[in-house]
Amino acid sequence: MLYVIGVGVGKPEFLTLEALEKLRKSDIVIVPKSKKSSRSVAFNVIKDFVDKDKIQFFSFPTTNDKDELKRAYDSQALMIEKLLNEGKTVSYTTIGDVSIYSTFNYLSERLKDLGIYFEIIPGIPSFVAFADRIKIPLSLKDESFAVVEMKKGVGHIVKLFEYFDTVVIMKVNNRIDELLEIVEMVKPKDAWLGKNLFLEKEEIVDLNKTDKINEAYLSLAVLRR
Known part of the structure; x- marks a missing residue:
């Protein structure tokens, strides 16, 4: 088996x-x-x-x-x-x-x-665990959310906010500048980055309050308008 x-x-x-x-x-x-x-x-x-x-x-x-x-x-x-x-x-x-x-x-x-x-x-997905960690709902009644890889690019991800209330961006890694560009364009109410989640060097970053972030291993972001 x-x-x-x-x-x-x-x-x-x-x-x-x-x-x-x-x-x-x-x-x-x-x-x-x-x-x-x-x-x-x-x-x-x-x-x-x-x-x-x-x-x-x-x-x-x-x-x-x-x-x-x-x-x-x-x-x-x-x-x-x-x-x-x-x-x-x-x-x-x-x-x-x-x-x-x-x-x-x-x-x-x-x-x-x-x-x-x-x-x-089944196992617990990283973005579910992260949303719970930062106490941000992925969706409320009559809302929806999307999950996308960072490599899809700035334009594609910004467009998603026309249809979704929350966007989860996976595999940010060395595309930090693109992520910060998305935050600047969308201006979400909540914007959080999780790095090395639940590992020894874990770091949780409020993207609305920073413009300098190093490359992140096992990283994802949750943006909520």
Whole structure:
């Protein structure tokens, strides 16, 4: 059996009871990790709940090269197939929720092609946890909100405020200047940036009160008009 587990935002306490149950019953727990980074948020979340000898790291490429990505995920799918054929119970972990910008979504099509069934265990998305942290509602009655990547660009994101009351901007990272440009153009009532959320160097910034921010890892912004 293959379980795909959203482990939440980086805080072990955010793991659901179902996620803990599946992790503990698994023979193998796969933890994706960027080849460019020595750390894994998912690993830090689960490390105290899973025997270390059960953990296998999947170093995925951070590239736009489709051929390289295909090779990596094909290889990972075949490895999972082999483990399942050996009778292993396998869990694949991903930060946040599986349905939102997860590396697993590149792998799922390969697994489906191999006829591999998997069960998804939901996790707490980062923007939900952040909105609760700063006590800003994403939507009230008769309102709506959008979730968008920063790389969509200033013009695209500013346009969203014609249709949505709140816009969540994911993966801000080194596009701080563009984010500040959006805040200046939209002039939202609330504008907050979360950096390294629920990690050691967490920082929460009121974008309406600053114009200087360093590059942010694991960052997102919530803008509410």
